[in-house]
């Protein structure tokens with residue numbers, strides 16, 4: 646496959662989206678202590694504290710992956726998939742779409758459809774535990790689907806796992822989960838959290854510095 650994508654496009658399309666999804670995931674966890682505790686316990690049990698979490702650990706962190714999927718459902722950073730043009734006459738969901746029509750897909754609304762999701766407004770990572778496929782499209786669909794999807798589905802859980810593994814987290818005051826406005830959907834009030842490195846982190850960093858010297 647020939648890919649002609651400008652490196653700058655990859656950077657802009659890949660950085661904000663992944664960083665905002667990680668921020669939303671942390672905000673959701675910090676407002677759902679039981680999920681935070683469960684995700685952290687999973688990282689501790691499967692990775693431990695003698696080394697930093699790695700990409701190969703992700704398969705052993707199913708709950709953490711559910712946290713990311715539920716974050717992408719509830720807080721898709723591309724709430725409205727960028728406009729596409731119908732290349733030919735077609736029918737979508739019973740509607741006739743003429744060639745040349747500009748099509749916008751409201752992923753945000755699809756992800757909260759009460760006919761599909763039980764209590765759609767609630768953050769419940771467990772709902773993804775038994776779902777092989779789910780009617781979500783945080784990365785779009787079809788030919789124009791996000792080419793960075795599989796990278797993002799490694800990057801975001803790995804960053805999240807490292808944040809949970811290495812730090813104790815807390816919040817000052819309330820976390821505002823209001824959605825802001827932007828090309829990619831930010832938090833209206835950026836997440837303000839406090840973190841303290843866990844004891845093992847210093848030992849791990851000095852051991853790794855010794856190895857490098």
Ligand code: HEM
Nearest residue numbers: 658659662663666723783784785786789790791792793797
């Ligand atoms: C959580 C992270 C991410 C989300 C939610 C996301 C979501 C999306 C969405 C919804 C689209 C539009 C798809 C469409 O038009 O149908 C898109 C396009 C795109 N994404 Fe991502 N993305 C993410 C991460 C990344 C990463 C890590 C990269 C690359 C390093 C990337 C590169 C791109 C590019 C180049 C396009 C434009 C493709 C085109 O116009 O043909 N994305 N992304």
